[in-house]
Amino acid sequence: MNARGFAPHPAVRWAIGLVVIVLFAIPIVSMAEYTLRDATTGGHSLVHWFDLFDPAKAGTYRPIWTGLGNSLVLAVVTVAIVLLLLAPTMVLVELRFPKLKRPFEFLALLPISIPAIVLVVGLAPIYLVIGRTIGTGIWPLAFAYGVTVLPFAYRAIQAAIDATELRTLAEAARSLGAGWPAVLLQVFAPNLRTGLLAASLISVAVVLGEFTIASLLNRQNLQTALVVVGKQDPYASVILSLLALAFAFVLLVVIGRIGGGTPRARRTGRTARTAPAPTRPPKDQP
Amino acid sequence: MTDTAIATADNAILAGARTGSAVAFEGVVKDYGQTRVLHGLDLTIQPGEFVSLLGPSGCGKTTALRVLAGLERANGGTVRIGGADVSAVPTNRRDLGMVFQAYSLFPHLDVTANTAFGLRMRKVAKREAAERVRDALALVGLEGYGDRYPHQLSGGQQQRVALARALVTEPRVLLLDEPLSALDAKVRVALRDEIRRIQLRLGITTVFVTHDQEEALAVSDRIAVMNAGRIDQIGTPEELYLRPATAHVAEFVGLSSVLSCTVSGGVAEVLGIRLPTVGERADGPAEAFVRPENVRLGGPIAAVVLESTFLGSVRRTVLRTEGGQLLRMQHSVSERVEFGERVTLGLEPAPVAVRSREG
Incomplete structure (x- = not known):
């Protein structure tokens, strides 16, 4: 039996798609409808959206902007950890210590099976020491986030590494006179671009949605701020939750788009793969 | 490619070409864990000579080439290029050109950028680099392919670009690690002959690793037949065929x-x-x-x-x-x-x- 035999009828596919869309759309549409409710007129208006930017209510919403700023700082530091620490380590394991690949994968995927609240139990005493030594600023929280994003970032980068003959490319570049920095920046980075971007964007999405660790370690980020503000103005927290969802959606669309190939290949309409393994063409010619 | 075009391209490369360098392995030993894969390898290659390392899988021929390239570090002995001990010199400073068995073009770069990569690493001026890339692509018969990406080329074309990329920097030694083994028979013969033609024109010292005795016999000045990490015999193709020193050579060659x-x-x-x-x-x-x-x-x-x-x-x-x-x-x-x-x-x-x- 061929694969086509298992394919559902187009009508069934549409029905499944519709159910999924409705399932996701109902809460989102409900949230949007809620933010438009106007208690004074009993109808719908954008008054709660405008309130966010009302100078008279700036004090109420200040924690949100502070939390948003903190979350963005955390996102940047977490992405830096992924790009500057995780990715080079993975390349090193791939090229120099292939026997460590399985243990490293196990370690990298482990955080996905540990609930955030359990992580915090272990992290709390560590952050007590961190607080005493380098202060209680927001950015050290990125170390914890570096752990929580590890499984997602690892999978994204490893998929790109698996699709690329790193060893051969490195040896070719070295034989042509490239030092290791040039190999990393001019050969590996462009060929792992899809994986690195996906890992970065997923990390940003995870960091912007994180609540438990920040709350239990008494740090303020976007999510904890939403909870604080939500107690005074539930409309504002729902509006910002919607915006956060929209941002995550845009990130996912961007991830999907960047898988399209090299800029030049895209301009000319070719379907180039970004990081094809050394390719075997369909037909050999001299 | 016409004969005139070949001659023009070759002459352009020849104008800036240097004479190849001598290569010497002196008692080179290489171990992988408890296994010794090179047992005190001794081999001297004259400037401009085309020497093949021939032997069955696991005989140490690729390891010897990788030690010469600096991609593997020997556990003992000395490797010399142009008389200088390069044993501790990293690959990127050995001034070599190398073509690999696997297609090794950079997938994110087009043919021109791939070919120019070594020149970019050497900080050659853009205009000069462009001229040298054009000459190198003409030398391998790929004029007009500059804006193509590796996935748009056949296997034979990819290996031609890899050859142009290795030659454009005018290296002291050209290393060929079974570059033809992934190609089909007809392409293999055509590219094999072309490699030899280019090597003779440029006079570049070339070390060619292969397990195909016909390939080695066809293109080499001398062949070193390897067996279990040692050289059984080194000689011209005629010497190996007519006066094999060991039964292994007789069995493997011809x-x-x-x-x-x-x-x-x-x-x-x-x-x-x-x-x-x-x-x-x-x-x-x-x-x-x-x-x-x-x-x-x-x-x-x-x-x-x-x-x-x-x-x-x-x-x-x-x-x-x-x-x-x-x-x-x-x-x-x-x-x-x-x-x-x-x-x-x-x-x-x-x-x-x-x-x-x-x-």
Whole structure:
């Protein structure tokens, strides 16, 4: 039996798609409808959206902007950890210590099976020491986030590494006179671009949605701020939750788009793969 | 590519080309864990020479090349390029060009950028780099392919670009690590001949790793036949074929019939015929390696035809002697023999390689 035999009828596919869309759309549409409710007129208006930017209510919403700023700082530091620490380590394991690949994968995927609240139990005493030594600023929280994003970032980068003959490319570049920095920046980075971007964007999405660790370690980020503000103005927290969802959606669309190939290949309409393994063409010619 | 175009491209490269450098392995030892893969390798390659490292899988030929490239560090011995000890010099400072077995073009760069990569690393001015890239692509017959990406090229074209990329920097030594093995037979022969043509024109010292004896015989000035981490014999293709130093060389280079014999005083008695042996051999029972072209119709050996194959310019026939030994004979197409036919054979008095037989 061929694969086509298992394919559902187009009508069934549409029905499944519709159910999924409705399932996701109902809460989102409900949230949007809620933010438009106007208690004074009993109808719908954008008054709660405008309130966010009302100078008279700036004090109420200040924690949100502070939390948003903190979350963005955390996102940047977490992405830096992924790009500057995780990715080079993975390349090193791939090229120099292939026997460590399985243990490293196990370690990298482990955080996905540990609930955030359990992580915090272990992290709390560590952050007590961190607080005493380098202060209680927001950015050290990125170390914890570096752990929580590890499984997602690892999978994204490893998929790109698996699709690329790193060893051969490195040896070719070295034989042509490239030092290791040039190999990393001019050969590996462009060929792992899809994986690195996906890992970065997923990390940003995870960091912007994180609540438990920040709350239990008494740090303020976007999510904890939403909870604080939500107690005074539930409309504002729902509006910002919607915006956060929209941002995550845009990130996912961007991830999907960047898988399209090299800029030049895209301009000319070719379907180039970004990081094809050394390719075997369909037909050999001299 | 026309002859005129080839000559123009070659001359352009030749204008800036340097003479190749001498290469020397001096007692090079390489271990992988507890396994020794190179046992004190000694090999000297003259400037501009094309030397092939030939041997079966696992004989250490690729390891030797990788040690020369600096991609593997030897556990002992010295590697010299141009007389200087480069054992501790990293790959990127050895001034080599290398073509790999796997397609190794950078997937994110087009053909021009791939070819210019080595020049960019050497900070060659853009205008000069563009000219040299154009000449190198012309040399390998790929003018007009500059804006293509690797995935848009055939395997043969990719290896041509890899060759241009390796040559454009005018390296001291060109290293070829089975660059043809992923290609189909016709492309392999065409590219093989082209590599040799370019090498002769540029005079670049070239080390070519292959397990294909026909490939090595066709292009090399000298061939080093390797076995279990050692060089069994190094010599010209003719020397290896006509005077193999060991049974392994005789078996690996060219086609032979392995026949029981008795060695006595440097002479092997094969099927009742006395033949000189190659080199000094211990007396006693042995196996002789007899080339098919040294077997002829007519003589004292009675045999029956098992199979006869027409190969165009010659015919190759497999026969079984009365003693049950199998014999290959290469003869003129005009000498037709039929399956089951009884014939008599003789052996030319050419020296044969022999291997001592246990018991």
